[in-house]
Structure formats: structure tokens, C-alpha cells
Amino acid sequence: xxxxxxxxxxxxxxxxxxxxLSCSPISGHRSVSWYQQTPGQGLQFLxxxxxxxxxxxxxxxxxxxxxxxxxxxxxxxxxxxxxGDSALYLCASSIGTPAYEQYFGPGTxxxxx
Amino acid sequence: xxxxxxxxxSLSVQEGRISILNCDYTNSMFDYFLWYKKYPAEGxxxxxxxxxxxxxxxxxxxxxxxxxxxKHLSLHIVPSQPGDSAVYFCAxxxxxxxxxxxxxxxxxxLTVHP
Numbered sequence: 001x002x003x004x005x006x007x008x009x010x011x012x013x014x015x016x017x018x019x020x021l022s023c024s025p026i027s028g029h030r031s032v033s034w035y036q037q038t039p040g041q042g043l044q045f046l047x048x049x050x051x052x053x054x055x056x057x058x059x060x061x062x063x064x065x066x067x068x069x070x071x072x073x074x075x076x077x078x079x080x081x082x083x084g085d086s087a088l089y090l091c092a093s094s095i096g097t098p099a100y101e102q103y104f105g106p107g108t109x110x111x112x113x
Numbered sequence: 114x115x116x117x118x119x120x121x122x123s124l125s126v127q128e129g130r131i132s133i134l135n136c137d138y139t140n141s142m143f144d145y146f147l148w149y150k151k152y153p154a155e156g157x158x159x160x161x162x163x164x165x166x167x168x169x170x171x172x173x174x175x176x177x178x179x180x181x182x183x184k185h186l187s188l189h190i191v192p193s194q195p196g197d198s199a200v201y202f203c204a205x206x207x208x209x210x211x212x213x214x215x216x217x218x219x220x221x222x223l224t225v226h227p
Binding site for chain 1: 145147149154155156157158159162202204206208211212213214215216217218219220
């Protein structure tokens with residue numbers, strides 16, 4: 001089975017712009033979770049989608065949003081980028097119910113200048 | 114409020130010896146625990162997990178122990194190999210409607226010397 005794929009792998013944006021990241025889960029997985037990894041805060045949960053519905057949300061501002069499509073692919077969007085949004089954004093997929101094991105993609109490295 | 118803590122930022126071990134990585138948690142709602150390994154510029158790789166109804170789970174060279182009363186878990190790697198050198202994260206889930214949310218520790222850098 002192919003693993004979780006994320007596009008693009010690297011991205012450079014300017015403060016104030018917006019960005020959309022994409023994630024394709026493992027075939028058959030219905031849950032997609034997003035995480036932000038930074039040196040200072042570690043791995044932090046952003047949100048999780050299951051069957052096109054946001055099921056869980058972390059403590060991030062409303063500038064961070066996401067969605068899931070009927071084929072389980074997911075996108076996350078960050079609007080009005082700030083320097084502090086520079087991070088590795090990781091997507092993980094799981095079967096969804098009730099599997100806890102999540103399988104991660106390689107991540108998208110976002111740099112905001 | 115850090116609910117999952119890995120108090121050792123780094124650990125150095127000789128090849129062939131045992132590596133023991135530790136993790137503490139504070140949230141008593143956590144009922145499932147996982148260990149991930151991460152290389153630079155890659156996403157975390159799932160290693161092993163344990164449910165709160167067990168106190169030990171084994172998979173090849175990897176064993177995870179859970180002490181619920183102490184809110185402590187550990188990962189044992191025996192024997193350690195140079196290829197095990199990576200950052201190890203423990204993670205926890207509260208289950209219920211929080212299935213898709215994992216709370217991670219800060220990670221421990223394991224270095225296995227040949």
C-alpha cells in the first residue's frame with residue numbers, strides 16, 4: 001500500500017499571504033489529522049477530519065482551517081501568514097474507528113519570510 | 114500545560130546494549146499510548162502501542178511497559194542497533210471522541226554508538 005503523501009514538500013511564503021497544503025491518506029483510511037512541528041513547541045495537534053467532518057480541533061487560531069473530501073483527501077489552509085507559522089506541517093491518517101495508530105506523511109516544510 | 118513529558122532530551126547507548134526511553138503523563142483520561150521514531154526531514158514512523166488495559170506489549174526488539182498508577186511508560190529496545198539512532202516520541206490518546214488526536218511528548222534523541 002502506498003503511504004501518506006503530502007504536497008508540496010517545501011514552500012516559501014511571505015507574511016500576510018495564505019497557503020494551502022494537501023494530504024492524501026493511505027487507501028482505506030478515513031481519518032486525517034494535521035500536526036504542526038516547531039523546535040519550541042514540538043508536535044502539536046491542529047485538527048482531525050473523519051468522513052468529511054471535523055471531529056477534533058486543537059488550540060490554534062481560526063487562521064488555520066481544513067477540510068476533507070469524499071475520497072478522504074484533506075487540505076489545510078493558513079490565512080494571513082505570520083513568521084511564527086514557519087514549521088513542518090505533518091499529516092497523518094488512520095482507519096478512524098476506533099484505531100488509534102496514525103501513519104504520518106513526510107510533511108510540508110513551510111517557511112514564512 | 115504539558116500533558117505528556119519526556120524528561121530526557123537525549124540518550125546515548127552502545128550497540129548491542131539496552132535502550133530505555135521514558136515518558137510520563139498527567140491526564141488520567143489517556144487510555145492508549147504510542148511510540149514513534151523520527152528521522153530528520155521525515156514524518157514520524159509508528160513503532161509500537163499499548164492499551165491502558167495492558168501493562169506490557171512486545172514486538173520484536175521493542176517492548177513497551179505501562180505503569181498506570183505511576184502514569185509512566187517506557188520503551189525498551191534490545192539489542193540496540195546504530196540504525197535505531199533517531200528522535201523517539203511518545204504519544205497518548207484519550208479515546209472516545211478524541212480518537213484522532215494524539216498528544217506528543219517533546220522527544221528523546223537516541224544515539225547508538227557502534
